[in-house]
Amino acid sequence: MKEKxxxxxxxxxxxxxxxxxxxxxHGHHIQSFWDGDETIPHFTPEFYHIAIxxxxxxxxxxxxxxxxxxxxxxxxxxxxxxxxxxxxxxxRFVTASLQVDYLxxxxxxxxxxxxxxxxxxxxxxxxxxxxxxxKGEITVRGKVVAVQMPDDFSGEKNK
Amino acid sequence: MKEKxxxxxxxxxxxxxxxxxxxxxHGHHIQSFWDGDETIPHFTPEFYHIAIxxxxxxxxxxxxxxxxxxxxxxxxxxxxxxxxxxxxxxxRFVTASLQVDYLxxxxxxxxxxxxxxxxxxxxxxxxxxxxxxxKGEITVRGKVVAVQMPDDFSGEKNK
Numbered sequence: 001m002k003e004k005x006x007x008x009x010x011x012x013x014x015x016x017x018x019x020x021x022x023x024x025x026h027g028h029h030i031q032s033f034w035d036g037d038e039t040i041p042h043f044t045p046e047f048y049h050i051a052i053x054x055x056x057x058x059x060x061x062x063x064x065x066x067x068x069x070x071x072x073x074x075x076x077x078x079x080x081x082x083x084x085x086x087x088x089x090x091x092r093f094v095t096a097s098l099q100v101d102y103l104x105x106x107x108x109x110x111x112x113x114x115x116x117x118x119x120x121x122x123x124x125x126x127x128x129x130x131x132x133x134x135k136g137e138i139t140v141r142g143k144v145v146a147v148q149m150p151d152d153f154s155g156e157k158n159k
Numbered sequence: 160m161k162e163k164x165x166x167x168x169x170x171x172x173x174x175x176x177x178x179x180x181x182x183x184x185h186g187h188h189i190q191s192f193w194d195g196d197e198t199i200p201h202f203t204p205e206f207y208h209i210a211i212x213x214x215x216x217x218x219x220x221x222x223x224x225x226x227x228x229x230x231x232x233x234x235x236x237x238x239x240x241x242x243x244x245x246x247x248x249x250x251r252f253v254t255a256s257l258q259v260d261y262l263x264x265x266x267x268x269x270x271x272x273x274x275x276x277x278x279x280x281x282x283x284x285x286x287x288x289x290x291x292x293x294k295g296e297i298t299v300r301g302k303v304v305a306v307q308m309p310d311d312f313s314g315e316k317n318k
Binding site: 016018025026027028046048050052053059060062063064067094096097098099101102 | 183258
């Protein structure tokens with residue numbers, strides 16, 4: 001049986017994110033998993049996700065880091081409470097801030113190797129560092145400050 | 160005659176960016192213009208660019224800020240040399256780093272109002288602040304460090 005990602009456990013109504021929602025037909029479907037004490041997603045860009053010819057579009061890289069940051073925050077929160085993802089109450093994070101340093105161009109074609117590490121977890125906030133690498137070489141380094149979605153967040157359209 | 164954006168002047172071989180390349184059929188086609196001493200793009204997200212229901216996906220907002228940051232850097236560079244866009248040699252920037260602070264959720268539906276201001280221009284580097292607002296309220300604040308593409312940058316695929 002295929003291992004489930006943290007995004008597979010998000011409640012349906014919160015699963016339409018363009019980056020990582022399993023129910024968004026147009027989206028990237030980023031999926032985040034544990035790998036020891038780090039977190040990883042699997043992602044291969046499409047041919048049209050280009051910046052300058054031969055290299056991955058920086059906005060896509062920022063998007064991957066963003067969604068993997070909130071996914072990592074959820075994974076960490078369940079583990080901190082020694083609970084399995086999918087148990088109640090659910091954890092769902094939003095991004096408060098995102099820092100992305102493009103160290104060198106990221107070649108377009110191969111699967112991207114992203115890794116998340118926790119820098120800090122305090123209260124409703126989780127800060128993670130996310131790196132992107134290709135063939136073992138880190139090309140992008142990001143930092144995501146994720147905060148747990150407010151309990152009173154209705155998610156109503158255009159409120 | 161419709162005013163040309165700075166992206167309309169990018170050389171063809173550098174016009175496939177997923178965010179702002181006019182020749183990328185799948186992309187966002189972000190366009191950046193002068194508005195006095197500030198720069199503006201026009202952009203309305205698609206219905207599927209959602210994060211949580213009713214709000215714009217943060218990765219898209221980061222993408223808009225990214226491309227408008229490099230577009231702004233090019234606009235500024237031509238103006239600093241008192242040259243018209245399209246004159247030789249062309250200016251084309253890449254993003255060195257991107258900081259995005261999500262101050263509040265950005266409602267999905269209305270056209271987004273982005274504004275770029277120059278914070279610093281020095282040598283081959285331009286730092287700009289880009290805000291996103293909806294109906295006059297700033298929802299996201301970003302900072303882009305753009306650097307002029309190296310002269311020896313070949314842009315060869317998968318190099």
